[in-house]
Amino acid sequence: LSTTLGEAEALVALTKAKQRRFVVTLNNTGYAMVRQAREMVAAGELGRIVSVHGAYIQDWLTKPIDAEGQKQAEWRTDPARAGQSAVLADIGVHAFNLASFVSGFEAEAVSADLFTAVPGRRLDDNAHVLMRWAGGARGTILASQTSPGHYNDLSVRI
Numbered sequence: 001l002s003t004t005l006g007e008a009e010a011l012v013a014l015t016k017a018k019q020r021r022f023v024v025t026l027n028n029t030g031y032a033m034v035r036q037a038r039e040m041v042a043a044g045e046l047g048r049i050v051s052v053h054g055a056y057i058q059d060w061l062t063k064p065i066d067a068e069g070q071k072q073a074e075w076r077t078d079p080a081r082a083g084q085s086a087v088l089a090d091i092g093v094h095a096f097n098l099a100s101f102v103s104g105f106e107a108e109a110v111s112a113d114l115f116t117a118v119p120g121r122r123l124d125d126n127a128h129v130l131m132r133w134a135g136g137a138r139g140t141i142l143a144s145q146t147s148p149g150h151y152n153d154l155s156v157r158i
Helices: 005-018 032-042 071-076 087-103
Strands: 051-057 107-115 126-133 138-144 153-157
Touching (some): 051 087, 087 107, 087 126
Parallel strands (some): 051 138
Antiparallel strands (some): 051 153, 107 126, 126 138
């Protein structure tokens, strides 16, 4: 919804000035099994949570279709339109949201390794993020758009 910190801060200022809420709905949190998992964690049924991992793995950008004119791939890998990251902004956000939603934890610290698997691509298509969650749990967020055999593989492990 924004590609720079300045744009994000402008959205926050606008919502405050207009006394409105600015929200984004990520539909994966609406599934019954996701809701049940969140309730089980919150009720303590899994015991003390020590690790939380989220992943979203795809294969659709394994080949350089962005360089070949495929419109969906073109804008997602264009820094002027997509911002500083392709894979985290496109699908990593869903892995992070699912892990955070189910665990109930907020991120405390991150260390990320973003890289481009397809030569010539202008933005990253893979990300490995080490997570330190508030409350002490550790984990990862993985996002890849260049993993053959993975159509839309979204998961959370706690």
